[in-house]
Amino acid sequence: MFKYLLLKEFQLVGRAKNGLLSLVSLLMAFLFIFHYSLEHSGKLDVNSIVGLKWAGIFLLAFILISQVTYEERESGAYRITRLYIPSHLEFLAKSFVLFVLLFIVEIFLLFLLFLFFEKFHFVPGELLGQFLYFIPGTLSLSFLGVTLSQMSFATRLKEVVLPILLIPLSIPVLIAGMEAERRYFSKGEVSFSSLVVLFAFSVLYLSLGLLLREVGDE
Numbered sequence: 001m002f003k004y005l006l007l008k009e010f011q012l013v014g015r016a017k018n019g020l021l022s023l024v025s026l027l028m029a030f031l032f033i034f035h036y037s038l039e040h041s042g043k044l045d046v047n048s049i050v051g052l053k054w055a056g057i058f059l060l061a062f063i064l065i066s067q068v069t070y071e072e073r074e075s076g077a078y079r080i081t082r083l084y085i086p087s088h089l090e091f092l093a094k095s096f097v098l099f100v101l102l103f104i105v106e107i108f109l110l111f112l113l114f115l116f117f118e119k120f121h122f123v124p125g126e127l128l129g130q131f132l133y134f135i136p137g138t139l140s141l142s143f144l145g146v147t148l149s150q151m152s153f154a155t156r157l158k159e160v161v162l163p164i165l166l167i168p169l170s171i172p173v174l175i176a177g178m179e180a181e182r183r184y185f186s187k188g189e190v191s192f193s194s195l196v197v198l199f200a201f202s203v204l205y206l207s208l209g210l211l212l213r214e215v216g217d218e
Contacts, residue, residue, distance in 0.1 A: 023063050035116040046185045049120050054178045056109050065145035087213035099142040136198035137177035147209035173201050
């Protein structure tokens with residue numbers, strides 16, 4: 001059953017391909033503006049580029065979370081799905097698909113950073129630092145995004161409620177990942193405490209999402 005749920009979620013994403021193309025265009029414009037305004041006058045250091053990368057991850061997550069749930073929300077299909085599909089399976093399927101999409105677009109983000117900023121390099125050591133922290137960070141944002149998008153279904157002000165809840169709850173994840181990655185590039189050491197914090201956020205938001213689904217079904 002889980003396989004068919006994943007297939008259904010990917011098909012919904014396929015229906016929103018125009019929105020994904022717009023997202024890629026927005027991402028390229030976002031980086032070009034920073035390249036022209038900052039890199040053009042002076043080469044950005046790695047710490048600044050790391051901050052820019054995590055800002056881009058937040059922007060991607062915010063838009064993709066809305067995009068992934070838009071088609072199903074507008075058609076009302078999610079109400080039918082919840083009648084026949086266990087809520088925890090639906091939650092896990094949506095979170096996994098959102099994580100895969102974010103991961104793919106973030107790979108594209110890394111490639112754009114390499115093109116736009118001279119001090120950003122594709123070397124094995126630096127790539128380890130890139131993936132080491134943004135994988136658990138992306139996982140946390142995926143669980144959180146699906147949880148909040150489902151909560152916003154019950155309100156009329158969906159477009160207002162989602163950012164109001166998402167921004168403060170995602171900031172701790174972004175700060176933890178950003179600071180850990182900066183320490184990795186400046187000192188060359190892996191912060192295991194930061195990894196524990198990021199995975200703890202993943203477990204917290206996963207548990208919160210499953211709990212709210214179970215409560216909503218009662």
